[in-house]
Amino acid sequence: MRIEFTVDGKYYTLSVSSDKPLNLLLSDDLEIKSTSFACSGRMCGLCVVLMDGKAVLSCLVPAFEVRGKTITTFDGFSKTRDYRDIEKAYSSMQNYPCDRCRAARSLLIESIVRRYEVTGGDFDSGEVLAEAALIDCDCMDSDGFLKVVRESILNRRKRKNVRRA
Numbered sequence: 001m002r003i004e005f006t007v008d009g010k011y012y013t014l015s016v017s018s019d020k021p022l023n024l025l026l027s028d029d030l031e032i033k034s035t036s037f038a039c040s041g042r043m044c045g046l047c048v049v050l051m052d053g054k055a056v057l058s059c060l061v062p063a064f065e066v067r068g069k070t071i072t073t074f075d076g077f078s079k080t081r082d083y084r085d086i087e088k089a090y091s092s093m094q095n096y097p098c099d100r101c102r103a104a105r106s107l108l109i110e111s112i113v114r115r116y117e118v119t120g121g122d123f124d125s126g127e128v129l130a131e132a133a134l135i136d137c138d139c140m141d142s143d144g145f146l147k148v149v150r151e152s153i154l155n156r157r158k159r160k161n162v163r164r165a
């Protein structure tokens with residue numbers, strides 16, 4: 001089948017098998033190497049990307065679902081000001097993810113930050129920790145992860161307010 005989609009701001013058209021998973025589209029067809037994968041589905045969480053701004057396990061998203069979508073990988077995201085908000089949070093909390101999960105974890109945090117940025121709702125630690133469980137890595141404990149997420153949200157709100165002023 002033919003699919004059109006956008007990845008890190010670039011528009012692509014590909015002819016692929018309809019069930020080819022997004023992580024393989026990214027690595028094989030587009031040669032994007034920042035999306036890791038270390039299992040055959042739903043176990044490692046290292047394949048997280050953003051699809052229309054929401055974190056998804058790219059190994060579970062078949063090509064036909066990618067049609068018309070906007071995908072963000074860590075290749076593109078790591079060059080944005082949005083990523084700086086998260087980097088600053090890692091730094092001020094003195095809590096950094098390991099190299100293995102940094103890409104997936106940062107994209108997962110971005111997905112959460114965008115949700116709170118948009119809704120402005122009350123921070124739900126239980127919900128955030130349930131999302132954190134997507135990534136199978138012990139480099140950041142639950143408390144540390146929540147602090148980094150909260151700080152990232154604050155950084156984002158501060159920066160957006162400054163920009164509007």
Ligand code: FES
Binds near residue numbers: 039060
């Ligand atoms: S490759 Fe392990 S969860 Fe996607």
